[in-house]
Amino acid sequence: MSVEGLRRLAEALHELEDEWFPDPKSMSEECWGCLAGILQAVQEPVFGKVKYPDPWERSTALLVRISRRHCLPNGNKRLASAAFLATIFFNLETFYPDLDEEQAKDRLRHAEQAAIKALAVIAARTDSNEEEALISDVTPTARRAMTLAPLPEDGSEDARGQG
DSSP states (O other), rough: OOOHHHHHHHHHHHHGGGSSSOOOGGSSSHHHHHHHHHHHHSSSSEEEEOOOOOOHHHHHHHHHHHHHHHHHSSOOEEEEHHHHHHHHHHHHHOOOTTOOOOHHHHHHHHHHHHHHHHHHHHHHHHOOGGHHHHHHHHHHHHHHHHHSOOOOOOSSOTTTTTO
């Protein structure tokens, strides 16, 4: 994921939601600088080691940080969800090269459910010092979303992927 990738996601959200998502062209460089800082923190190595080598943890880190840092005047959670889903989508072929189109769509539907559950947990926990704990708590949901086992439809699973 790159800042340009986030810009394209923001443009798509603006086109889909019209007035509900701000026009990316009108967003300040400060907004984009904040998002670039998040991407850098999630993707760049620290002391020679990648902080989030697991793509599910990396996608969750993007979800948590973009939704919590409020880089944009509006639409932070929508952009965070789109970044989460895009990161998972771009990793589908890497981890599941034999998925057919229907299975891939199913995985993305599960990832969407995981994003909704994760955002509920993120919204409920307001202490901004808890980002790493949130990432640890929500990552299993992202990982479970990509297994071939169906997610419970009755809402019995919490954000950690447990019943």
